[in-house]
Amino acid sequence: MTPTSALLSTRPWPLLLLLTLLLPGLVQAQQPTAVIAARATLSSWSDPLESLGTLRADESVTLSATVTDIVRELNFRDGDTVEAGRLLVRLADDEAQADLRAAQALRDERRNAVNRLAQLQSRNLAPRADVEDARAQLRQVEAEIQALEARLADYRIQAPFDGRVGFRNVSLGTLVTPGTELVTLDKLDVMKLDFTLPEVVLGQLAEGLSLTATSPAFPNAVFAGEIASIGSRVDPVSRSVTVRAELDNPELRLRPGMLMNVVVQRAPRNALVIPESALIPQGQRQYVLVLDEDDDYRVARREIGIGARRAGEVEVLEGLAEHDLVVAHGTERVRDGQTTRLLGILDDDTSIPELLRRGRDQAEANG
Known part of the structure; x- marks a missing residue:
């Protein structure tokens, strides 16, 4: 064998070896870039x-005493929840009760006097003026009873509305005067x-x-x-x-x-919303990468107008429609016109780390 033929017979082997080493990398380089997408959705928005x-x-009130007397009853504990009308504090009202009973007895006496004089007057045995005087005296004592009953109400401190009482600052037997704070109610x-x-x-x-x-x-x-x-x-x-x-x-x-x-x-308002990570700023302009679902998720670079922002989201004013699919993760690895491999679509139940982990697990399962 001549030296020339020996050289020709050995040259293909290094070439085949080189192709064998480069072929997997070339095949891998031709695979579409993996991305994570998000849909433009209508969402409640506000500034x-x-x-x-x-x-x-x-409602809030500080209940105070309006008369001078000693505390006879305390019907609550610190922090109690009470209903409207509940008796919280009762002051000693013995004297006022005695005055009321005396006035009630006097009212009964004058009512009987009115009845007797009315009967006599009906038989023309008593002048009409005496009957009118007796009735006036009855009305006077009835007014006194009303005044005494109102006075007795001052001895009973009741909850004006449902609420929670504060700390109790008085004890049984304490002498209170008008203006003394007894308890707060909220x-x-x-x-x-x-x-x-x-x-x-x-x-x-x-x-x-x-x-x-x-x-x-x-x-x-x-x-x-x-x-x-x-x-x-x-x-x-x-x-x-x-x-x-x-x-x-x-x-x-x-x-x-x-x-x-x-x-x-x-x-x-209702606003069209996308993840803030989908934005590609360029000077004063904002762009996104829109995926064509009918063409192997091919990328189309599109300028949009944006409005307000909030945590992780941005309002889209123009350039997108509801349900448009945009690249939310991987914008730096793809270019206009390229096809992509979709790892998943973000929603309320998924996240970018979770979708990336799923993509890695799937790749490992496929070898």
């Missing part, structure tokens, strides 16, 4: 306004939340706007409510208006005086 507010009870099932907002947003406020409130005391709780009324005046110093909202408090966790973080849902 939030944030403020700090202070809670007040829906209606807590509904709370009033007062906060201020700049006057420049006054035209965007209205009764019934929804809001949420949170407190450091309950970091995992969100309390929902709505604006109940808007102040009639603007503070000329701070240029702000006071707003009052109402929050349901069925579990009675909220307390008067608590500081709340308030977020008012301004300008509520």
Whole structure:
């Protein structure tokens, strides 16, 4: 064998070996790029306004004594929930009760006198003037009884509405005088939340706007409510208006005086929403990669107009339609016109890490 023929016979082997090594990489490079997509969906949207507010009870009162006497009964404990009309405190009313009984006895006597004189007058045995005088005296004693009964009510301190009492600051036998504070009572099932907002947003406020409130005391709780009324005046110093909202408090966790973080849902509307991760900013413009579901998920680069943003989402004003499919993860690895391999579509029950893990598991299962 000549040297030339020996060389020709050995050259194909390195070439075949090189092709064998490069072929898997070439095949892998030709596979579509894996991406995760999201659909443009209509969602409730609003422009939030944030403020700090202070809670007040829906109804609140400090019950005080209006007469001077000693405490005879205390019918509550600290923090009790009481119903309207419940007797909370009774003061010693022995003297007032005695005066009432005496007035009632006098009323019975004068009523009998009126009846006797009326009978005599019907037989012309008594002048009509005597009957009228007796009736006037009866009306006088009846008025005195009403006054005594009203006075007796001052000795009985009752709950004017359903609510929760505060600390008891008096004891049995304590001598109280008019103005002595006996107990506080707060209606807590509904709370009033007062906060201020700049006057420049006054035209965007209205009764019934929804809001949420949170407190450091309950970091995992969100309390929902709505604006109940808007102040009639603007503070000329701070240029702000006071707003009052109402929050349901069925579990009675909220307390008067608590500081709340308030977020008012301004300008509520339905908006077209996509994940913020789908945006490709370029100067002042924003683009997304739209996937054609009928053409192997081929990518089309499209400019869109956006509005407000919130955590992880952006409002789309133009350039997309509802149900359009856009690349939410992998935008930096694909180009306009390329086909892609869809790992999954984001929704409320999935996340990007979860879809990536599923893609890896599927790839390993396929070898």
